[in-house]
Amino acid sequence: MNFFNKLLLIAAFLPFAVIAQKKDSPKPNWFNLDLQNDGVFGVSTEKAYSELLKGKKSVPVIVAVIDGGVQSDHEDLKRVMYVNPKEIASNNKDDDKNGFADDVHGWNFLGSSKASVRYDNLEVLRMIRKYEDQYAAVVNSTPLTKEERAEFNLYKRMVTDYMGKLEMARFGYENYSKLDKYLNTILERIGKKKPDLKDFDNYKAQNEQESKALKIIKSELRKESDFDKVKEDIEEALKYYSSEINYHLNVNYDPRDSIGDIYTNGKEHHYGNDDVTGPDAEHGTHVAGIIGADRTNTIGIKGVADNVRIMSVRAVPDGDERDKDVANAIIYAVDNGAKVINMSFGKSYSWDKKLVDSAVRYAASKDVLLVHAAGNEGVNTDVTNNFPNPFYADDKDPNFWNAPKPLRIPLPQQSGNQMPMGQRSLPPMKIETDTIQYSFPKAANWIEVGASGWKNDGSLVASFSNYGKRTVDIFAPGVKINSTIPKSKYKENDGTSMASPVVAGVAALIRSYFPSLSAVQVKDILMKSVAKVEQKVKVEDERTSKRVNFTEVCVSGGIVNAYNAVALAEKLEHK
Structure with missing residues (x-):
């Protein structure tokens, strides 16, 4: 997390220079608006609904939000929350026999019958x-x-x-x-x-x-x-x-004992409680609103997708998430009907990458699309670790992924947006160090998302956003995004955490109106239908700024676009 780095520098009580910037804000609901019609680089959601989807039928799609918790009774979310039809609330029984008692709106892997964990270590x-x-x-x-x-x-x-x-x-x-x-x-x-x-x-x-x-x-x-x-x-x-x-960073703090699981047992799945809100649900509630805040009412905001059910799976504390919890959260979401999973979290090290990889493979086998935030360190993830990621570790050196290293990553012969429809796997990613070359297969059901702003100029890549010519797939609005927060309130937030649910929302929209399309097909559609960025954009590279083509910051070379995605999906449907 580096949201405060700029403020930290100017806040230091040392000699400094202040460079004033003029206040600047986008239009309300900007992330759903259209560049040509509205003058902001949104994803053309409103245009898609008014011109392409009007009168069309859709099916509800379950979108799992793996996060720190979601306020299920928020005024703008309560109608769109997932409800387990086979579970009776608060009777302390596992009515549907899925191993989780009272999981009406999802599950919490950060708790026990006694309490829910809020904080954890990095x-x-x-x-x-x-x-x-x-x-x-x-x-x-x-x-x-x-x-x-x-x-x-x-x-x-x-x-x-x-x-x-x-x-x-x-x-x-x-x-x-x-x-x-x-x-x-x-x-x-x-x-x-x-x-x-x-x-x-x-x-x-x-x-x-x-x-x-x-x-x-x-x-x-x-x-x-x-x-x-x-x-x-x-x-x-x-x-x-x-x-x-x-x-x-407190060496004397470790909350894991309060959960009561055997942490070293990666095969253990049934622990936690039904508290899907948790002690601090601001981040997850904000993410959920971007995906699917109620579009039928006249209050609050409009989410991207109009026919979703938000499943809250709590696995992200205030601190770094644990691989065991992330893997179990993915498995739980898949087993309980999610077709899209949003993951707005990340970290620099991985305790058990192969455990998360196995859950990603499981999601792929069940036709579930994973959407992940690229991170907020303002770095190139082609050369800097960010976990989880779609590259399977397999049986290679388990320490390789955690070692800081200058990598040289050759472009695969086919990149993600060139895949034929329905292809189930991507070519291996080759990673070269000074001594050994590794080749890692990549999950085809994974979309990595960077954050963009509303102006169609050199500042389009958000200053905090990670990027990567080969490791980030697509960009989406992630600056001054107004969305839901607890106590039925609303707030503007910045981050790739906000960009990822924009993409998850567009993916859910496509899966809702075109349910015959697979997860891999939906990813392919999103990648091929981006709004291309023609001008060069500014990014940070080893603490220096440079201007590069947008194809240098992500695989697709553009911003996700709902209108273009719907148009392409319609063409495929009629083939």
Whole structure:
């Protein structure tokens, strides 16, 4: 997660320069709008419904949201939530005999009969715990086997990574605490609960610290005039770094015992509880609304798909998700009827990649499409790990995937958007290191999604979005996306977490109106029907900016487009 990195830099109470940016916002519902008709680079959902789908019949499609939880009774979601027809709520019985009692709206793999887990560590800390007994006392001169040497080197890299993250978290918390403290002092002296930019311009700083805080606040207010939103951003950043220190990177914190499973047993499937909302459902509720918020009412927002049932599968804590929970969440969703699964989560290390791979293969065998967010680090995932991913590890070196490495990844002879309809597998991805070449097959039922903005110019790729010529399939709107949050409220969020459900929504729309199409066919349609991007776009590459063709940031070379996808699906249907 790097949403606060920019603010972190300007929030540091050190000499700095503030570069003011003019406030800029897109039209409401922009992600569903059309570039030609509306002037924003949305996915043409409204155009598809009004021109191509009017009067057409559709079937309901279950879309699983594997996330931190969904508020099932939200005013804009309650009509579209999945309901298990064979399960009787709150009777503590497994009425449908699927191994999960009272799973009316889905399941929670982050809990037990006693409670639900909110926080967890980052995977890098869990991996360090995995290896520390064996390697903490080892030095470079210690005799080791080849396999042990690889594990030892991995352990050292992870410790370095962990210490860097901890230092950054402490730095962030210290500076945001100072910013919050001096801002509150300034607010008391101004005497207004909701001051504007003019109030801060008229305020005379009492000391150097207040002067620095003023510069930051005024800079942010020039971009976002609503002070409440600026204050909320600061509070969220403070909360984030606090969670990093107290939970994500805390060596003394491990909540797994409260779940009661045997964590090392990857074949264990039946644990958890029926609490699909959980203690913090903001992220998952936001994702669910993008996919399918009720389009038949006059309140709130409009989701992309108009005939979906949202299944909430809770497997993502505040921290890094665990591979066992992710694998079980995929299997649960598949077994209970999901045809599209959205996965707006990711991490830099993987405890048991092969376990997740087996679940991905299972989803492929059951004709289920997986849609995954590419991540928010602003890096090229052709050369940087992001898990989970569609490349099967098979029986290769288990440490390979976790090792930071400069990769050279040749383009396969056929890329995803060139596949013939119905093809069930993709050519292997070849990955070369300095010593060994690996070849990994790729899941054909997987779509990796980057985030785009609303302007059709060089800023189209969101500054935070990961990208990859070979590892990211497609882009979708992921900036200032207004959607549902708990307590029947609404909020704008940024992230590839928002872009992924846009694609999942379009995929569900196609599966709803054209149910004979397979998951692989739907992916092929989405890839071939993108709105192509003609101009060059700006991306970050090793901390320097460069402008590249859109074909350099994703396989398809464009933004997902519902109108084009429906038109292509209709052609295929009539063949």
